[in-house]
Amino acid sequence: MAERIRLSATSDRPYRFLLRGTALFFGAVIVLFVWSVVHTAWPAIQTFGIHLITGKTWVPGTGPYGALPLIIDTLLTTAIALVIAVPVGLASALALLFLIPQRLRSASSTLIELLAAVPSVVYGLWGLWFLIPWLNKTLDPFLAGITGGRWPFNGAQEGFSVLLAGIVLSIMILPTIVAISRDVISVVPKDLIEGGLSLGATRSQVLTHVVLPSARTGILGAIALGAGRALGETIAVAMVIGSNPQIPHSLFSTGATLASTIATEFGEASGNTGSALAALALMLMIITASVNAGARVLTNRAQGHV
Amino acid sequence: MTDTLNFLPPDPILERREKIQRRAAKTLRRRTIASRAFLVMLVGAFVLALVPLGSVIFALIEKGVSSITWNFLRTLPHQPSLIAQNDIGGIGNAIEGTLVLDGLAGLVAIPIALLIGLYLAETLSRSADFLRRVIEIMTGLPSILLGVFAYEYVVVPMKTFSGLAGIVALSVLMVPFIAKASELAFRGVPSSLREAGLALGARPSRVARGIIFPAALPGVITGVLLSLARAMGETAPILLVIGASGTWGWNPLHQMSSLPLLTYNYSGSQYPSERAAAWGVALTLVVMVMVLSVGSRLVAARMRRERP
Numbered sequence: 001m002a003e004r005i006r007l008s009a010t011s012d013r014p015y016r017f018l019l020r021g022t023a024l025f026f027g028a029v030i031v032l033f034v035w036s037v038v039h040t041a042w043p044a045i046q047t048f049g050i051h052l053i054t055g056k057t058w059v060p061g062t063g064p065y066g067a068l069p070l071i072i073d074t075l076l077t078t079a080i081a082l083v084i085a086v087p088v089g090l091a092s093a094l095a096l097l098f099l100i101p102q103r104l105r106s107a108s109s110t111l112i113e114l115l116a117a118v119p120s121v122v123y124g125l126w127g128l129w130f131l132i133p134w135l136n137k138t139l140d141p142f143l144a145g146i147t148g149g150r151w152p153f154n155g156a157q158e159g160f161s162v163l164l165a166g167i168v169l170s171i172m173i174l175p176t177i178v179a180i181s182r183d184v185i186s187v188v189p190k191d192l193i194e195g196g197l198s199l200g201a202t203r204s205q206v207l208t209h210v211v212l213p214s215a216r217t218g219i220l221g222a223i224a225l226g227a228g229r230a231l232g233e234t235i236a237v238a239m240v241i242g243s244n245p246q247i248p249h250s251l252f253s254t255g256a257t258l259a260s261t262i263a264t265e266f267g268e269a270s271g272n273t274g275s276a277l278a279a280l281a282l283m284l285m286i287i288t289a290s291v292n293a294g295a296r297v298l299t300n301r302a303q304g305h306v
Numbered sequence: 307m308t309d310t311l312n313f314l315p316p317d318p319i320l321e322r323r324e325k326i327q328r329r330a331a332k333t334l335r336r337r338t339i340a341s342r343a344f345l346v347m348l349v350g351a352f353v354l355a356l357v358p359l360g361s362v363i364f365a366l367i368e369k370g371v372s373s374i375t376w377n378f379l380r381t382l383p384h385q386p387s388l389i390a391q392n393d394i395g396g397i398g399n400a401i402e403g404t405l406v407l408d409g410l411a412g413l414v415a416i417p418i419a420l421l422i423g424l425y426l427a428e429t430l431s432r433s434a435d436f437l438r439r440v441i442e443i444m445t446g447l448p449s450i451l452l453g454v455f456a457y458e459y460v461v462v463p464m465k466t467f468s469g470l471a472g473i474v475a476l477s478v479l480m481v482p483f484i485a486k487a488s489e490l491a492f493r494g495v496p497s498s499l500r501e502a503g504l505a506l507g508a509r510p511s512r513v514a515r516g517i518i519f520p521a522a523l524p525g526v527i528t529g530v531l532l533s534l535a536r537a538m539g540e541t542a543p544i545l546l547v548i549g550a551s552g553t554w555g556w557n558p559l560h561q562m563s564s565l566p567l568l569t570y571n572y573s574g575s576q577y578p579s580e581r582a583a584a585w586g587v588a589l590t591l592v593v594m595v596m597v598l599s600v601g602s603r604l605v606a607a608r609m610r611r612e613r614p
Contacts, residue, residue: 015511019428022421023437026481030440033478036458037451091351099349108352110603115359117599119539121566122588125573126362129369129585171358178355200330202341207348225446232448234542235570259448259542266453266546281454285447292446296439 037285040278047272052279058245058256060265065276067283069247073162073255074287076248077237078230080166081173086223088170089177094207096182109182116175124239127168131240132159140252155250160242163251168236173226180225184218184302185211218302224295232288234259258284366589373586383552383563392579397587399554403562404594407469407548408538410558411476416530419481423488423526424514438489444482452479453546460547467549469558475543480533487529491522524609531602535595541566565591 044052048065055066092112100108140157147153188211196206212219242254243264256264258280269277377396384395426438452475460471495518503513519526549561550571565587572584 012509012511015509015514019421019425022418023425023434026418026422026485027437027440029478030444032459033452033455036455040454040458088351088355091348092355095348095352099345100352111356111359114596114599115355117535117539117595118359118362119541119566119588119591119595121539121541121569121573122362122366122592125569125584125588126358126365128573130361130365174355202337204341204344205337207344228446232446232450234448234450235545235566239570239573259450262450262454263542263545266457278454281451285451288447289443292443293439295446296442 034285037278037281040275041282042275044272044275044279048276048279052276053283056247058261060261060269060273063272063276065272065279067258067280069245070256070258070261070280071283072247073241073245074231074257074259074284076162076251076255077165077169077241077257078227080163080251081169081230082223082227084167084170085174085177085226089174089222089226090181090212090219092174092178093182093185094211096178097185098203098207112175112178115171116179120172120233120236121239123168123172124236127164127236127240131164131167135159135161135164143251152251155252157252158242158254160240160254161252162241162248162255165237165241165255165257166251168240169230169233172233172236173229176229177222177226180222180299181215181219184222184299185215187218187303188214215302217298221295221298221300221302224291224298228288228291228295231291232259232284234263238263258287366585366592369582369585370589371586373583374589378583378586379590382554383568385552386577386579391577394577394579394583397565397568397583397590399551400563400565400568400587401590401594402554402556403469403548403551403564404538404566404591406556406558407472407476407544407562407564408534410469411473411480411537412530412534414473415477415480415484415533418477419484420488420526422481422485423492424518426485426489427492427518428510428514441482441485445486448542449475449479449540450542450546452476453543456543456547464559467547467561469548469560469562471547472544472562472564473558475547476537476540479540479543480537483533483536484529487532488522488526491525491529492518494525495521524606527609528602528606531598531605535598535602538598539566539591539595541570545570565594 044065048055048063052065052067053071054068055064056068057064057066058069059065096105096108096112136157136159140153140159140163143153144157192210192214193206196210197203201209237257238260241256241260243256243260244254245256245261246253248255262277262280262284265273266277379396379401380398381396382399383397384393386392386394422437422441426434426441455478456471456475460474461467464470499517499521500513503517504510508516544564544567548564548567550567551561551563555562569584569587569591572580572587575581575584
């Protein structure tokens with residue numbers, strides 16, 4: 001009897017070997033992937049050192065290669081995207097969970113998911129041909145009007161701008177924020193909600209004072225995941241931001257992000273430029289990997305996994 | 307004796323309760339209105355969130371449908387010239403390229419990803435946990451980084467842009483998504499089924515093949531189709547590595563054309579005819595992506611219905 005069990009266990013060795021082997025193989029691919037970026041960036045890091053991060057001018061082809069404007073534009077567009085997408089996304093998640101009638105609920109979720117299925121190049125095209133005229137005619141003059149043309153809404157209104165990139169990004173990260181925050185809000189215990197209602201709180205008070213605070217860890221995670229997406233989005237941003245690496249003087253300035261610069265300049269790059277672009281890729285990898293790792297810790301904690 | 311109640315000192319708790327009740331009654335109306343307004347705002351935000359989707363779909367149809375003809379879908383592109391600025395030909399080879407890239411990348415990624423999903427679902431170990439974390443982080447990394455990877459390891463050694471480099475980038479992009487989705491599907495199989503198989507004397511490999519995999523199939527298919535849809539629309543990684551092509555050819559060792567890349571290139575073209583055609587290319591791409599992602603739901607829903 002014992003003999004048989006041992007026999008079947010040993011003869012299943014190929015199966016376990018196959019599973020472990022595949023996992024190991026893909027682990028090796030990931031290592032190679034990280035190594036390819038580090039390896040290509042290394043000459044630039046050795047030559048330019050810290051100036052790669054702190055340098056204020058970026059001129060492809062000849063140098064200098066200072067990524068500070070790109071980093072600032074990346075953070076700025078992401079911040080604009082979050083300012084728009086977080087309130088709208090949280091409100092949509094609450095509406096989906098508590099307000100939309102049961103029979104419309106799955107159709108509504110599907111619509112939000114369709115928003116995520118649209119390829120980013122299509123959002124870029126849409127931003128180029130629909131949002132730019134709208135910005136030029138309506139939004140930019142309006143924003144400049146209410147601030148009297150002062151910062152941050154000063155300067156020429158060309159349409160192509162960090163503001164436009166932020167708006168396009170906000171639409172692209174909305175499905176992420178809605179889907180994840182819906183998941184983490186849906187695990188808020190029913191007792192808490194009913195407790196709030198029985199104490200006489202109105203429905204909106206329960207949402208703002210009970211539901212949102214108890215889902216706060218997971219919501220932070222959802223926001224961080226959205227931020228991670230916005231930081232790394234490439235093509236749509238490259239199409240609408242104006243590809244002009246400068247430190248923005250207003251939200252109407254053109255700009256260039258880390259990812260969009262890699263996309264637009266990689267084709268003509270050689271030597272130092274290629275290596276400097278790989279250094280941008282490395283910065284992008286470090287930033288997005290840490291944001292995503294943090295986000296996962298938060299959302300997993302919120303959903304009770306270890 | 308009956309009067310004693312009147313001589314009792316006023317009860318502070320009762321008084322406070324009455325005061326609160328009076329105030330609550332007074333503010334009830336205001337609170338109800340404020341609450342209603344807030345709830346209406348939430349639904350309004352949800353509707354606002356759907357406006358861009360509507361606008362994108364409207365734009366695709368309004369500007370894209372007119373360029374789509376039978377010839378547009380099956381002929382080769384044609385460089386516009388000064389005398390024939392409107393003759394841009396078709397996108398046949400870009401459709402072919404998109405299907406070849408996505409299909410071959412899927413062929414590479416699916417078996418690897420399913421085995422990793424099985425490994426993650428079946429193994430309890432530190433290394434499995436670590437791999438799971440790394441794969442989760444991979445799903446959030448910008449896809450353009452995979453373009454840099456494929457450039458370094460395929461384009462540089464081959465000394466030419468190629469469809470193969472695109473396939474490498476897209477398959478590494480797909481593996482984490484499919485692995486994650488299939489791990490969830492495999493974990494969703496009731497452990498009673500698994501244990502029943504083992505108790506009948508089946509080896510773990512037989513249980514995986516005969517019980518876990520069939521039971522998890524709807525979830526696996528959904529994950530696979532969604533990842534194929536996502537990879538099909540990716541522009542950034544292939545922009546760096548597949549080059550461009552104006553001819554037919556499914557051989558991935560050569561340069562290739564593809565719909566997302568063509569949309570990107572046409573959108574910035576100097577020719578108005580190409581800029582207009584960008585919408586037709588984008589519409590074709592969106593239809594193909596939507597067929598996959600809507601199809602994934604239908605397949606999964608049908609399979610769940612058929613097998614209770």
